[in-house]
Amino acid sequence: xxxxxxxxxxxxxxxxxxxxxxxxxxxxxxxxxxxxxxxxxxxxxxxxxxxxxxxxxxxxxxxxxxxxxxxxxxxxxxxxxxxxxxxxxxxxxxxxxxxxxxxxxxxxxxxxxxxxxxxxxxxxxxxxxxxxxxxxxxxxxxxxxxxxxxxxxxxxxxxxxxxxxxxxxxxxxxxxxxxxxxxxxxxxxxxxxxxxxxxxxxxxxxxxxxxxxxxxxxxxxxxxxxxxxxxxxxxxxxxxxxxxxxxxxxxxxxxxxxxxxxxxxxxxxxxxxxxxxxxxxxxxxxxxxxxxxxxxxxxxxxxxxxxxxxxxxxxxxxxxxxxxxxxxxxxxxxxxxxxxxxxxxxxxxxxxxxxxxxxxxxxxxxxxxxx
Ligand SMILES: Nc1ncnc2c1ncn2[C@@H]1O[C@H](COP(=O)(O)OP(=O)(O)OP(=O)(O)O)[C@@H](O)[C@H]1O
Ligand SMILES: [Mg+2]
Numbered sequence: 001x002x003x004x005x006x007x008x009x010x011x012x013x014x015x016x017x018x019x020x021x022x023x024x025x026x027x028x029x030x031x032x033x034x035x036x037x038x039x040x041x042x043x044x045x046x047x048x049x050x051x052x053x054x055x056x057x058x059x060x061x062x063x064x065x066x067x068x069x070x071x072x073x074x075x076x077x078x079x080x081x082x083x084x085x086x087x088x089x090x091x092x093x094x095x096x097x098x099x100x101x102x103x104x105x106x107x108x109x110x111x112x113x114x115x116x117x118x119x120x121x122x123x124x125x126x127x128x129x130x131x132x133x134x135x136x137x138x139x140x141x142x143x144x145x146x147x148x149x150x151x152x153x154x155x156x157x158x159x160x161x162x163x164x165x166x167x168x169x170x171x172x173x174x175x176x177x178x179x180x181x182x183x184x185x186x187x188x189x190x191x192x193x194x195x196x197x198x199x200x201x202x203x204x205x206x207x208x209x210x211x212x213x214x215x216x217x218x219x220x221x222x223x224x225x226x227x228x229x230x231x232x233x234x235x236x237x238x239x240x241x242x243x244x245x246x247x248x249x250x251x252x253x254x255x256x257x258x259x260x261x262x263x264x265x266x267x268x269x270x271x272x273x274x275x276x277x278x279x280x281x282x283x284x285x286x287x288x289x290x291x292x293x294x295x296x297x298x299x300x301x302x303x304x305x306x307x308x309x310x311x312x313x314x315x316x317x318x319x320x321x322x323x324x325x326x327x328x329x330x331x332x333x334x335x336x337x338x339x340x341x342x343x344x345x346x347x348x349x350x351x352x353x354x355x356x357x358x359x360x361x362x363x364x365x366x367x368x369x370x371x
Pocket of ligand 1: 102106131135323324327
């Protein structure tokens, strides 16, 4: 006798109905537990834990806890490959970034990104503007001495920037590599920044490279097929960074972002969302960079930033106030501006007039004075 199978659509509909009923506090038992359909991820069940006794770091590896002594990894500690600057070809050696000691690292992000790199995975990082997406990749490169090559993509960019081009020189022409080509050849981390606004023909040019053991094919490069193929250096890594996860922008906040080909999205092995920091963490981050600032003043600016973000999310304001903008406000204060002047210059003047009133009202809510 064949077992009756409930169609997946029905399961999802039932789960959603029940979840809503549960949230609204509806009475009566639920027919199917929501958890049975949409299991919660319980951190303890995620096997990112390792048995330190069974794993030995390799000759070029160090425990994450040794590289980041301020982070408590506990049972989630893991070996990380750490390079020496001389390990790299001198053409990319200078792209190893500097560690910023004031940079606040999020443990989950550090674990997920570095573990993916150890597994040679392609990583996708997405989230709101100014949340720290590009900078965390740069900082992790700095800690492990990996060269970091970043390209900020735009809808009208030329493929030569990424792949390379023929240039005229000494009466002849010769090929110069673009940034992804250099990263592939010499083993850097290629930060494909604003990946979701990249013109489709460039994205398609990266498609093969995104695969496990993928290669780069430089179709514009003159020569034989063999000369156009590049097998990546063993340490080459690619990180896609953008505001969306490639499914389009359902918020209307990120103009220019496009729905990406499913095949492209599918090629990323790991996707990580980086959102804004909690107020306490953001306050700590700012105080780390502006040591002379009054901590109550910093708390106020961060609170204001969070009110602005909420109003932006609900559509009351057309522009968010990112950690980047908060840092600019603090930098202006450090240069002698008052808080009100700095807020005006960095943020409020960029809003349309009706929104300026909303922002000023939020400012008054916190400070009780006019901007
Ligand atoms: N955790 C952090 N610790 C210290 N500084 C941070 C942190 N996160 C972000 N910043 C600072 O905030 C600014 C914006 O960060 P970043 O450029 O990485 O954001 P982003 O998410 O890539 O933004 P966008 O979407 O606009 O590209 C940078 O100056 C960065 O140094
Ligand atoms: Mg960025």
